[in-house]
Amino acid sequence: MNTFFADVVRNEIIAYDTNHITFSANLDLQFSAGQFFNLKLQNPDKTSKIQFILRGYSVASSPQKLPIFELCVKIVKYFEKNEHTGENIGEEKKGIGSGFLEKLKKGDRVEFLGPFGHFTKKNKAKKTVMLATGTGIAPMRAICEELSEEGFVTKTVLLYGVSNAKFACYSSFFQNLANLHKNFEYVLFISRETDEEIRKVEELKIVENIVSGRITKGVEDLSVEECVNTDFLICGNPAMVKQVRGILRQEKNVEKSDIVTEQY
Ligand SMILES: Cc1cc2nc3c(=O)[nH]c(=O)nc-3n(C[C@H](O)[C@H](O)[C@H](O)COP(=O)(O)OP(=O)(O)OC[C@H]3O[C@@H](n4cnc5c(N)ncnc54)[C@H](O)[C@@H]3O)c2cc1C
Numbered sequence: 001m002n003t004f005f006a007d008v009v010r011n012e013i014i015a016y017d018t019n020h021i022t023f024s025a026n027l028d029l030q031f032s033a034g035q036f037f038n039l040k041l042q043n044p045d046k047t048s049k050i051q052f053i054l055r056g057y058s059v060a061s062s063p064q065k066l067p068i069f070e071l072c073v074k075i076v077k078y079f080e081k082n083e084h085t086g087e088n089i090g091e092e093k094k095g096i097g098s099g100f101l102e103k104l105k106k107g108d109r110v111e112f113l114g115p116f117g118h119f120t121k122k123n124k125a126k127k128t129v130m131l132a133t134g135t136g137i138a139p140m141r142a143i144c145e146e147l148s149e150e151g152f153v154t155k156t157v158l159l160y161g162v163s164n165a166k167f168a169c170y171s172s173f174f175q176n177l178a179n180l181h182k183n184f185e186y187v188l189f190i191s192r193e194t195d196e197e198i199r200k201v202e203e204l205k206i207v208e209n210i211v212s213g214r215i216t217k218g219v220e221d222l223s224v225e226e227c228v229n230t231d232f233l234i235c236g237n238p239a240m241v242k243q244v245r246g247i248l249r250q251e252k253n254v255e256k257s258d259i260v261t262e263q264y
Pocket residue numbers: 036055056057058059072073074075076077078079080081094095096097098099117135138139262263264
């Protein structure tokens with residue numbers, strides 16, 4: 001495990017409240033696609049005994065790009081609540097880590113620790129089904145970028161779920177991979193748009209395969225045969241991870257050892 005510094009190369013808004021940040025590391029780093037780094041920050045609460053705070057962020061780019069690495073960050077927003085009435089108090093606030101990352105400019109220097117985590121593709125010879133919601137797409141992007149560099153030797157399916165189209169990240173990136181590699185399939189699930197809205201997104205012709213509904217629909221639709229000898233990588237909110245894992249284990253006879261998860 002390393003502590004290292006990285007300089008911001010670019011900070012771009014790529015979807016609603018979501019930034020893609022490119023860094024250049026000043027250390028001879030190594031990591032596996034799917035792993036995360038911890039952002040290390042001074043605790044803004046000066047009255048606290050804890051001097052530093054850490055926040056995990058999955059690397060969204062292939063290790064081949066080092067010393068460049070990229071993060072996909074959802075800017076967390078919230079209101080403090082009145083403890084008795086539950087009503088919002090004061091102005092909207094931003095999360096400590098994500099609010100810090102949102103403001104970064106080219107040339108800013110940031111401290112990280114890592115790499116960490118076991119959310120990686122273990123067996124390159126097996127088929128893969130990846131399931132992601134929200135910024136759970138970050139490690140999938142790193143893994144897909146790496147598999148693309150290797151030519152997608154085995155069948156890989158990415159099912160990506162968002163509530164609204166405005167939250168979808170990297171649509172062109174994944175669609176381009178699907179156009180280039182016959183072994184890679186990309187399906188975007190949108191759960192909270194009307195049919196009319198989904199038609200409008202389809203008309204943009206960025207993503208070829210859009211399904212109205214939650215990602216669990218895609219998992220239900222997999223046949224038991226499709227799940228044999230397949231690795232499942234699941235990343236997103238805890239409720240989705242639990243539900244998808246449950247369907248795979250109980251309805252599709254998938255072995256525990258064939259499922260790897262990461263939850264934010
Ligand atoms: C392994 C791992 C990988 C991750 N990868 C990514 C990634 O790739 N991209 C990504 O965007 N995130 C990722 N995360 C999540 C990330 O680590 C942070 O949890 C996230 O960015 C929020 O941190 P924050 O400091 O911005 O928010 P915090 O300041 O920690 O706030 C988090 C939440 O706490 C609540 N809250 C905090 N203070 C108050 C208060 N005073 N009153 C009321 N509510 C409050 C808010 O609801 C807010 O939503 C990952 C997490 C893990 C564990």
